[in-house]
Amino acid sequence: MVIKTESEPSFHLAGKKHLNLTAAELVEEALRRQEGVLAGDGALRATTGLFTGRSPRDKYIVKDQIVEKTIDWGTVNQPLAPEKFDQMLNRLQTYLQEKEVYIFDGFAGADPSYRLPIRVINEYAWHNLFVRQLFIRPTERELETHQPEFTIICVPRFPIDPSMDGTRSETVIAVSFERKVVVIAGTHYAGEMKKSIFSVMNYLLPEQGVLPMHCSANMGPAGDVALFFGLSGTGKTTLSADPERRLIGDDEHGWSDRGVFNFEGGCYAKCIGLSEEKEPQIWQAIRFGSVLENVVLDQNRQPDFKDDSLTENTRAAYPIDYIPNAVIPGVAGHPNIILFLTADAFGVLPPIAKCTPEQAMYHFLSGYTSKLAGTERGVTEPEATFSTCFGAPFLPRPAHVYAEMLGEKITQHGVQVYLVNTGWTGGPYGTGERMNLGYTRSMVRAAINGDLNQVSYTTDPVFGLSMPASCPGVPSELLNPRNTWKNTDEYDQKAKELARLFHQHFSRFAQVPEAVRNAGPTC
Template sequence: MNSVSLSNELHALLQQDNVHVQLSVPQLVEKVLKRNEGVLTSTGAVRATTGTYTGRSPKDKYIVEERSSKDKIEWGSVNQPISEDTFDRLYNKVINYLKEKEEVFVFKGFAGADKKSQLPIQVINEYAWHNLFAHQLFIRPTEEELLTHEAQFTVISAPDFKADPQIDGTRSETFIIVSFERHTVLIGGTEYAGEIKKSIFSVMNYLLPENNILSMHCSANVGREGDVALFFGLSGTGKTTLSADPHRRLIGDDEHGWSQNGVFNIEGGCYAKCINLSREKEPQIFDAIRFGSVLENVVLNNESRVADYDDGTLTENTRAAYPIQAIDNIVEPSIAGHPNTIVFLTADAFGVLPPIAKLTKEQAMYHFLSGYTSKLAGTERGVTSPEATFSTCFGSPFLPLPATRYAEMLGDKISEHDAQVYLVNTGWTGGEYGVGSRMKLSYTRAMIQAALEGELNHVETVKDEIFGLNIPLHVPGVPDEVLQPSKTWSDQKAYEKKAKELADKFKQNFTKFKDVSSVIREKGGPIA
């Protein structure tokens, strides 16, 4: 079946009387409650649960192997190929399945706040609460924009449609399939709404670099003087906490593009983790969870419907989705100039990386490609001691193109705009996890503030003998002895052993990058 036939099938579905297009937030909330898809919380948010799948299903994610894109994709365990015939058969089945449903919901909107590179999208949902999620996470069109809106990419999500692996050619009943030629994402067998968000991010990670725009998995904010900062970091590194600064306006919290004009948010909302959420720790997120917001897998009091954010019974991956306008201190539209400062966040449970280090361009590209942080004991089944984890470009599950493509673009932009890059360790000091202590948040905030205000641009540094990182000798508000990890350990031999252990893990991980320049390999990584 060709793309024209697929388009005709989709058009036929969208013409049916059971299809609701662009319902308002109150209308969607009413549908959610009427259809028993979720309940209202005490703050007016919708709470839904996602059953078996409380997170992404990366082993069930595929890209269609097509003539126009197959030579560009970095095929492997992240980007698994699937045939055009397999996609077409599943597509037909899902469309016919939706035609028989009592109701189907459609959201029309955009990905990308920069009008010059904006992608018009539509999201077709079996569930009303998924459509509410899409309404809050993507960029909502004005009434005028809606009149001329023509989707260039379509997400079709049918959670209750289960694939038959024997017949449908999938690994399991679940599938997330991207077809770049057919401009379609097909999702089935999972109720986890995050697949909708991340599938469009994967699409943008393919499309934007083709237009010489760097796509990035990071948060971004802007200061009073117009200075822009980017924060890269995996889960648990403090990316959301540190980018939410009362003295700076939020551009976005998760996905951005960097074009020749500057930085822009890809999304129109936020998808925040809310395990152990409190107003004291995260006032902006806490107060954003109100009418129209969506809570995933959060445990509620049966009578009061008050959310218990400390209860991880259903999953530790509890989530809140809300429009970025629910945050007071934001930039509208979500665009700004070129970054002055770039921060790579890591939570090093080995306790050997410095709390802050200035990176050369080569080191920035090396650590960007590495994407290091630690998994802690107890966070996953079988993890009994800290484990190093590496996620390429701080977002490997969402990168269709070779990682070096993104790293080279970042390196070029760092040079062009003279951006200062820092590695910030929000993890352990004075010893590894279980021996040392977590870096004080007040110290981390002081270091980031100094970096953003340019106070570290010309400060005296000392080179770390194992990792080759340039460590500032003085940072306002931070004791000097905290800045050099070797001086915080009481047992120097234990420190050197642990540091070399982590350095070896960096080196071993980096062997997978076959086409990285020798300059980055030699000047960017550990030196011992």
């Protein structure tokens, strides 16, 4: 078999090749090769060793003539010289010659007008099962004519030499838009494959008038659509998996002139603390065919979702059709409601607040949240951070490209935006408590159902956000975060501290309209 990239070199795979195996066959292969074990619920459990989250400092884009002037180069989008990448590919060709590999052909993008045909080459069977369940699986007829436009080569054991390859370490996640190839080496963390294609889509789709979004999406009985923006750990998957609504997708979507569509064919749920009572749909989706990543098993091989001894970033990957009543294919109309999810480690933002269009743009560009333990290498406890557009690690183009597209679509379709704090209340991390999931669900449902349109609002004196005075199913004293602190002077001090961080971050946006700039904190 010859695996061709956009240009030379081609990969002549002389070893044993497993092409488009079923989930059952891949489970058998993973067990045969001792890559994982079967959990008591039937899921395949695998561990990833040193890397239990993404390695953003090891991510590169090849700086060639195609992308040189359109990428937002910097610490997020680090350049890699074309000759270094080609040298890496040449060594990879030799490395793969006699390897036993697993190949998946599929798509990213549920809307046929915008989908990207992809191929994934893995040296681990469990990685191939992961991508088979996460990306869109083609029909037999589609496989007959499938021509990949982008190829991921995931080879965790491939030796990277920083002095030779121009990398920071022995780990690399590098994408070439000229070669149309992604190389992932030196890490076993499966999420790198998923996020690499997301980054590719984030570069390609704006040229087609489509806004790529780091968000989950669901749909009500009447066809009304809600989007949930937020970084890992803020609750996108949990809040969008609502038994009263149909899941469109849990993490990555596009918004075209026709509506929204899922990039993926599966879900990648963070499952630390998972319980059947709080998250029944996710709980029931973890069964044969699913992949448990870094989840500890007890002596009876039952998953212990409370055990974070390997990492707090434990994950479950499963096909979206494991969620009852999911929207398949994942295509729907324009959204009615957008919810920006933030896990505020300061504990000062309201649990829910209504935004003006200007405030929506301000908070989209700010993308404030807290990195949660384990989601990235080196993060051991929540850290306050700003991730522009709620997805800066995955956005190759300058932020204003995505922000302007979102602003136009919000205005065009009259979308109401809410900011939802799924983080801490009653104090900062270490003192306060994590927001009660049941209360958050009630607030989100009230926003989606229009119940919050019928209540009065007060204005937060520091952040200028409109806080509802009441919400069905939620204690009214919880809705104003200042009321939940024992010492209100400490709250005021912490709120002003966070406001200063907002101002500091937003100062980088020089061309933002004055009305948007003034929509931030007032002190």
